[in-house]
Amino acid sequence: MANIQLYHFPGSPPCRSVLMTAKALGVPLELKPLSSLNKDHLSPEFLKINPDHTTPTIVDGDFTLWESRAIMRYLVGKYGGEDNSLYPRDLQKRAEVDRLLDYDLGVFYRAMLETLMLPLRNKTKTTKEQDEKVVKAFERIDTLVKDKKFLTGNTLTIADFAVVVGFAAEVLYPGDMSKYPNAMAWYKRIQELPYYKEVNQPFFDIVENVKKQRAETS
Amino acid sequence: MANIQLYHFPGSAPCRSVIMTAKALGVPLDLKPLDLMNKDHLSPEFEKINPDQTVPTIIDGDFTLWESRAIMRYLVGKYGGEDNSLYPRDLQKRAEVDRLLDYDLGVFYRAMIECVWLPFRDKIKVTKEQDEKVIKAFERIDTQVKDKKFLTGNTLTIADFAVVVGFAAEELYPGDMSKYPNAMAWYKRVQELPYYKEANQSYFELLEEFQIGKSEK
Numbered sequence: 001m002a003n004i005q006l007y008h009f010p011g012s013p014p015c016r017s018v019l020m021t022a023k024a025l026g027v028p029l030e031l032k033p034l035s036s037l038n039k040d041h042l043s044p045e046f047l048k049i050n051p052d053h054t055t056p057t058i059v060d061g062d063f064t065l066w067e068s069r070a071i072m073r074y075l076v077g078k079y080g081g082e083d084n085s086l087y088p089r090d091l092q093k094r095a096e097v098d099r100l101l102d103y104d105l106g107v108f109y110r111a112m113l114e115t116l117m118l119p120l121r122n123k124t125k126t127t128k129e130q131d132e133k134v135v136k137a138f139e140r141i142d143t144l145v146k147d148k149k150f151l152t153g154n155t156l157t158i159a160d161f162a163v164v165v166g167f168a169a170e171v172l173y174p175g176d177m178s179k180y181p182n183a184m185a186w187y188k189r190i191q192e193l194p195y196y197k198e199v200n201q202p203f204f205d206i207v208e209n210v211k212k213q214r215a216e217t218s
Numbered sequence: 219m220a221n222i223q224l225y226h227f228p229g230s231a232p233c234r235s236v237i238m239t240a241k242a243l244g245v246p247l248d249l250k251p252l253d254l255m256n257k258d259h260l261s262p263e264f265e266k267i268n269p270d271q272t273v274p275t276i277i278d279g280d281f282t283l284w285e286s287r288a289i290m291r292y293l294v295g296k297y298g299g300e301d302n303s304l305y306p307r308d309l310q311k312r313a314e315v316d317r318l319l320d321y322d323l324g325v326f327y328r329a330m331i332e333c334v335w336l337p338f339r340d341k342i343k344v345t346k347e348q349d350e351k352v353i354k355a356f357e358r359i360d361t362q363v364k365d366k367k368f369l370t371g372n373t374l375t376i377a378d379f380a381v382v383v384g385f386a387a388e389e390l391y392p393g394d395m396s397k398y399p400n401a402m403a404w405y406k407r408v409q410e411l412p413y414y415k416e417a418n419q420s421y422f423e424l425l426e427e428f429q430i431g432k433s434e435k
Contacts, residue, residue, distance in 0.1 A: 051358075051361070052358070063310050067320040067324075069316065070313050070316035071313075073316055074309060074310075074312075077309045091292060092281050095281075095288050095289075095295075098288035099284060099288040102287055103270065103285065105324050140270075
């Protein structure tokens with residue numbers, strides 16, 4: 001049986017969430033890197049696969065799926081066995097993961113993207129309102145993980161995989177992360193997962209490259 | 219057993235999604251309206267219930283939950299029986315609903331709010347970029363429902379409940395909706411659900427208030 005194909009932009013946060021989920025489940029992926037600079041995702045070939053032209057996109061046999069959080073749920077459901085703690089069957093535990101995934105999509109990741117990642121790439125300045133959103137976002141995670149190992153309690157879930165890839169943008173944050181000791185402890189815990197470095201290194205490489213380029217041209 | 223309590227802003231789109239889901243499942247709700255203008259959602263009492271201070275928020279016994287799409291999934295799972303077509307157990311069908319719910323949260327609903335509703339409410343001119351986002355959003359729904367009764371096929375799902383409440387902003391859109399015949403047919407179909415009017419009436423009343431205020435100036 002062919003491996004699941006994953007179309008991804010190397011280093012892209014939602015693609016890393018899917019990669020971590022697959023690693024955690026032991027599901028091999030055939031990686032199909034796309035270049036966003038080259039606009040590979042807008043090619044006629046890729047539009048046939050995904051008319052929303054976004055990554056991550058997976059092709060599992062004759063089934064195509066996109067949206068990282070939908071993919072993570074699908075992978076756990078299909079390959080995680082009867083009841084996998086990454087996305088538990090218990091309705092209340094599952095609902096809490098669902099809630100955090102939506103908080104991530106709608107609020108947390110958006111703050112990280114718009115105020116930390118995009119300004120680096122586009123060389124734009126942030127507004128006071130945007131800066132306040134980032135502080136609020138970090139504070140929220142800090143409160144959430146207080147007295148917990150992971151976002152929902154003692155067990156790792158796909159909510160952790162979703163939030164951590166945005167949280168990694170803290171490397172770009174000029175403020176003082178020691179204000180968020182619970183969040184940083186949680187972040188360190190996730191970085192200790194055996195597959196974390198392999199999956200997330202491309203993001204840090206990109207950040208380093210951009211910073212180097214900025215230093216050279218300034 | 220006490221009914222589920224729903225904290226909501228009357229007329230709020232994500233609250234209407236939850237109300238429609240509960241109606242479809244026959245789950246009674248104990249409605250707790252909050253006043254957005256009065257900042258009820260920022261009160262210390264409500265913060266104790268939901269530290270994110272958002273609606274909709276439900277309390278089901280000793281369990282509190284917010285985020286409309288999480289609530290819809292929970293309601294179907296808890297009250298929908300073994301395998302409810304509103305959020306099917308089949309992994310591929312479920313994944314398609316999940317995908318559309320995220321497209322709604324991340325793209326479609328955002329376009330409706332930022333590029334149609336807020337400019338209308340605050341009387342700001344829509345930029346070219348905003349207008350293009352709205353057109354792209356309507357086109358996407360139009361393509362999605364072509365040759366289908368509902369967003370995922372022949373059966374209604376919570377994805378329809380999510381998208382339709384944002385789509386209702388078409389009422390405020392100055393452009394030509396006849397360009398999106400499939401989307402408008404789908405919209406009409408969802409409006410024909412027996413509980414649609416009751417669940418969404420507060421939104422149309424809100425629009426009337428704003429339109430009336432507008433014409434008085």
